[in-house]
Amino acid sequence: MAFVLGKFSPNLNPKCNSALINFIRNGHHLRGKPPGVAKSLKQRLQQINYKDPSLHFRVDIGLPAPVISRSKQLQERLSVLKAQRKSPQLEKLARTKKLLIDLDEANTEWLKTSGFYHIKEIADHYGVFEHLFGDAYFLSIINLKLHFNNDDFKHPVYYGNVIKPADATHKPEVHFESDDKSLWTLIMTNPDGHFTQQDKEYVHWFVGNIPGNKIEQGETIVDYLQPIPPKGTGYHRHIFILYKQEKKLDFSSFKKPEKCLDLEERTFSTLDFYRERQDDLTPSGLAFFQADWDKSLTNFYHNTLNMKEPIFEYDFPGPYIRPQEWFAKRRPFNLYMDKYRDVKQINKEFLMRKLKNVHPFKAPPSPLPYPNAVYFEGYVPSWLKLEKQKSRLKWGRINDIE
Incomplete structure (x- = not known):
């Protein structure tokens, strides 16, 4: 029995004809495992990034979160809602689209209820805890408020907002609520910008033994250094962490000379710092911003740091050109x-x-x-x-x- 490949033969069995048609339609060679057996991209990533839960598990190293009664919270909200519904003035303002909401009051309520959980999710998204503390994390129980002053403009620090280096040339103003008898440590680091060591950070600001919330009365261990993200490296995270001290600590081993313009001396590791003093320090507050290169850094590198400005560029490989042929057909x-x-x-x-x-x-x-x-x-x-x-x-x- 003979037939021409690709043509339907009426003399053949219908089952043979269907097999022949399927063979022609799916005649390509299947590379790898078939779709039913091969792993999906999600499964492959889970296999590559797998971590043994007995060795890698997240540990909360911060202050305990305040216990909030959900039923009591709902009852308070319900009572406020009933009172607002009975107010004809609020109803009139809402219908005419003139009702204003106090954003500061809403932000305060958010921070007291679920704000620290949301901040943790944002920090996890930016890899803050992973790159500073490994498998550990903490809740930002203390509301850390910071802003930079530049030409009568305030540039607040939130959780990942962008602030240009030209707007952060001077140390920020810091505010947080605390007991006057308590002691605190505030450290600002950059985990993305070290020039020589991959897993190290640059410490931009270090103030220890802060009485209460009086930053100016604390012991300045390392003077403030503005963000210095090199050209071509994208956004750098600059992270503020507020630690609560159990007692007055000796930070003389971290003490640097005034200004300290040598970047190698500013090498720092948050994980090593915390491991050595975890019995006396508890991370309690968190805030961070991102900064990328601007024109002001050229002058800062040359005149302040006295070094050549580093510029990072991607070295694109040259286009592939196949070996030359003796006679190229159908080509100009x-x-x-x-x-x-x-x-x-x-x-x-x-x-x-x-x-x-x-x-x-x-x-x-x-x-x-x-x-x-x-x-x-x-x-x-x-x-x-x-x-x-x-x-x-x-x-x-x-x-x-x-």
């Missing part, structure tokens, strides 16, 4: 040959062709009124004819050379 001869020529030589050739009719005392020749109607004398290859037409019409690469 001139374009094919130009792939294997020196780019500088090609640009020089086009420049000389463009300057051929340029004279300092004579006007350039007038362009042809109908370039495509000019007859080519003698035999002209198709590739050369196209090249001359493009030159007459001023198309192509010749316009890129100035």
Whole structure:
């Protein structure tokens, strides 16, 4: 029994015909495992990033979250809602779209109820805890308020907002609520910008033994250094962590000279710092912002840090060019040959062709009124004819050379 591949044969069994059609339709070779057996991208990522739960588990190292009675909270909200519904003044303002909400009061209520859980989710999204504390985390129980002052403008620090280095040249103003008898430590670090060590940070500001919330009365261990994200490295996270001290601590080993413009001396590790003092320090507050390069950093690197400004650029690989053939079929001869020529030589050739009719005392020749109607004398290859037409019409690469 014989048949032609790809044609339907009425003399064959219908089952054989269907198998033949399926063979023709799905005649390609299947690479890898079939879809029913192969793992999805999600499954493969889970397998690659798998961590043993007995070794890697998250530990809360912060202050305990306040216990809030959900039923009591709902009852309070319900009573407030009933009182508002009975107010004709509020109803009138709501209908006329003139009802204003006190944002500070709403923010305070948010921070007291579920704000610290939301802040933790944001910090996890930006990898703050993973890159500073590994598998540990903490809740920002203390509301840490910071803002930079620049030309009578305030630039507040929230949880990942962008602040330019030119707007953060001076240390920020810090506010938080605390008992006057308590002691605190505030540290600002950058885990993304170390030039020589991959897993280290730069400490930009370190103030220890702060009595209450009086930052100016604390012991300045490392003076403030503005953000210095190099050009080409994108956004850098600058993280403020507020630690609660159990007692007065000795930070003399971290003490740096005034200003401290040597970046190597500012090398810091939050994880090592906390491990050595975890019995006396408890992370309690968190705030961070992002900064990327701006023009003010060029002057800061040269005149303040006395170093050459680092610039990072991606080194793109050159285009792949297949080995040259003896006779390239169905390819434009001139374009094919130009792939294997020196780019500088090609640009020089086009420049000389463009300057051929340029004279300092004579006007350039007038362009042809109908370039495509000019007859080519003698035999002209198709590739050369196209090249001359493009030159007459001023198309192509010749316009890129100035």
